[in-house]
Amino acid sequence: MSRRVGIEVSIAVAEAVRLADVDVVAAYPITPQTHIIEHISELIATGQLDANFIPVESEHAAMSCCCGSSAAGARTFTSSSSQGLLLMSEVLFIPGPLRLPIVMVVADRALSAPINIWNDHQDIMSQRDIGWIQTFAQNGQEAFDLTLHAFRVAEDRRVSLPMIVTIDGFILSHVIEPVKLLTQEEVNQYLPPFKPRYRLDPKRPITMGPVGIPEVYTEAKVAHNEALKASKKVILQGWKEFADLFGRQYHPVETYRSEDADILLVTMGSISETAIGAVDAMRDRGQKVGLARILLWRPFPGPEFRRATRGAKALAVVDRCLPPGATSGPVGTELRSLFYKVPGAPKIFNFIAGLGGRDVRVKHLEEMVDKTMAYIKRRPKELYEVIGAHEK
Amino acid sequence: MPDTEAIVGWKTITFGCHILEPGSSAKFMTGDWRSQRPVLDKEKCIRCGICWIYCPDMAYSRTQDGYYEVDMDYCKGCGICAHECPRGAITMVPEEL
Numbered sequence: 001m002s003r004r005v006g007i008e009v010s011i012a013v014a015e016a017v018r019l020a021d022v023d024v025v026a027a028y029p030i031t032p033q034t035h036i037i038e039h040i041s042e043l044i045a046t047g048q049l050d051a052n053f054i055p056v057e058s059e060h061a062a063m064s065c066c067c068g069s070s071a072a073g074a075r076t077f078t079s080s081s082s083q084g085l086l087l088m089s090e091v092l093f094i095p096g097p098l099r100l101p102i103v104m105v106v107a108d109r110a111l112s113a114p115i116n117i118w119n120d121h122q123d124i125m126s127q128r129d130i131g132w133i134q135t136f137a138q139n140g141q142e143a144f145d146l147t148l149h150a151f152r153v154a155e156d157r158r159v160s161l162p163m164i165v166t167i168d169g170f171i172l173s174h175v176i177e178p179v180k181l182l183t184q185e186e187v188n189q190y191l192p193p194f195k196p197r198y199r200l201d202p203k204r205p206i207t208m209g210p211v212g213i214p215e216v217y218t219e220a221k222v223a224h225n226e227a228l229k230a231s232k233k234v235i236l237q238g239w240k241e242f243a244d245l246f247g248r249q250y251h252p253v254e255t256y257r258s259e260d261a262d263i264l265l266v267t268m269g270s271i272s273e274t275a276i277g278a279v280d281a282m283r284d285r286g287q288k289v290g291l292a293r294i295l296l297w298r299p300f301p302g303p304e305f306r307r308a309t310r311g312a313k314a315l316a317v318v319d320r321c322l323p324p325g326a327t328s329g330p331v332g333t334e335l336r337s338l339f340y341k342v343p344g345a346p347k348i349f350n351f352i353a354g355l356g357g358r359d360v361r362v363k364h365l366e367e368m369v370d371k372t373m374a375y376i377k378r379r380p381k382e383l384y385e386v387i388g389a390h391e392k
Numbered sequence: 393m394p395d396t397e398a399i400v401g402w403k404t405i406t407f408g409c410h411i412l413e414p415g416s417s418a419k420f421m422t423g424d425w426r427s428q429r430p431v432l433d434k435e436k437c438i439r440c441g442i443c444w445i446y447c448p449d450m451a452y453s454r455t456q457d458g459y460y461e462v463d464m465d466y467c468k469g470c471g472i473c474a475h476e477c478p479r480g481a482i483t484m485v486p487e488e489l
Binding site (some may be wrong): 093097098099100160197198205206207208210211212214216217218219220221226 | 396397398400401402403405407408409410411412413414416473
């Protein structure tokens with residue numbers, strides 16, 4: 001029987017990795033990912049997890065090792081954050097087209113400069129086009145569940161793509177939450193052994209990662225993109241079977257009190273739970289406000305998002321990333337593109353908040369909704385605004 | 393410039409763009425990159441094999457009579473053989489179109 005325990009979310013993620021019985025973990029420590037990797041290395045050192053831990057010299061080496069071990073047919077895990085994720089960046093674009101199902105948990109953190117170890121989404125948003133499946137957890141239970149789901153989906157032969165589970169640094173990674181941990185028997189029911197379609201084997205030599213000359217490069221990129229888009233079916237199936245076995249059902253877009261809402265807050269990650277509180281408070285005052293949370297970010301669930309927001313007059317889209325010089329935040333841009341010239345589309349207003357560990361509270365979300373109500377009547381001058389940025 | 397039309401479809405390209413046949417790079421004729429070719433003066437050649445050793449594409453092979461000849465299917469015309477030849481027996485000559 002699964003048991004409900006109070007556990008630090010990083011430790012819960014490490015437990016999920018142990019239950020997944022990974023073969024190789026190659027990682028470099030960086031705040032706020034550290035506890036995940038520390039705990040996994042302890043599990044391996046004490047014999048509770050039979051795996052190879054590769055203490056690499058950098059994140060660039062970590063992801064390179066992961067590509068190699070996954071190519072050799074080993075179930076592979078790593079974790080990173082912020083500057084570390086960026087140091088990996090060159091290699092992060094490789095396992096997607098090579099169809100290597102590495103699983104990574106990213107504990108989100110701001111980017112330098114100025115140096116900041118606290119939470120926002122600038123790190124993962126800068127890596128959104130690496131061609132990995134990307135999900136966002138809103139609490140500890142989801143961090144645990146989605147990590148197991150990631151192995152299941154990534155390694156499915158129809159998918160065979162790398163997958164990131166995003167958890168908010170500190171807000172989730174360092175907080176003790178109640179989490180229902182699954183038993184080994186339960187996980188074994190859900191997660192079959194890793195059987196890759198191809199693996200590096202000296203007895204049956206193949207080449208992975210050859211040069212892609214102009215005559216094949218476009219086709220290789222299209223094949224990868226099509227595989228990523230087609231993975232949604234398996235992602236949904238993975239959630240359905242998880243629900244059938246363990247009773248917790250996830251969707252690409254999770255909604256809260258959205259049915260008759262005029263205005264929907266759109267969030268990702270842990271501030272979604274704050275947004276639930278904000279929605280309740282505003283509903284109590286008679287405002288028709290709801291929430292649409294993007295759980296699946298890549299491949300972007302366009303039809304699901306349109307369905308989830310049908311009937312809403314406006315979306316208050318929260319970005320936790322400020323891309324300098326862009327037309328709006330990454331989520332705002334994505335949704336404006338999704339709804340461009342769609343008949344009956346909601347108006348989209350984009351708010352940037354919660355940078356570098358700045359708290360996003362109920363009052364900030366209420367401010368966004370209030371501004372959205374005003375902007376429906378009178379269009380704002382700018383395509384986005386930063387909430388809570390003091391001028392003087 | 394050669395045409396860069398697709399030679400494979402995205403539905404038929406191998407999984408992960410893997411090459412499933414070992415040693416298949418021999419099928420990739422790289423000689424058409426060449427802008428100049430090595431020409432051997434047998435009068436000067438001492439059959440030392442330096443050209444054969446230095447050729448980065450292993451395009452040289454030893455013949456029956458002990459000389460070394462280039463496989464023009466693979467010679468990229470880099471000129472390393474001519475540069476290394478201790479007797480100056482190899483001259484790089486521009487390819488005629």
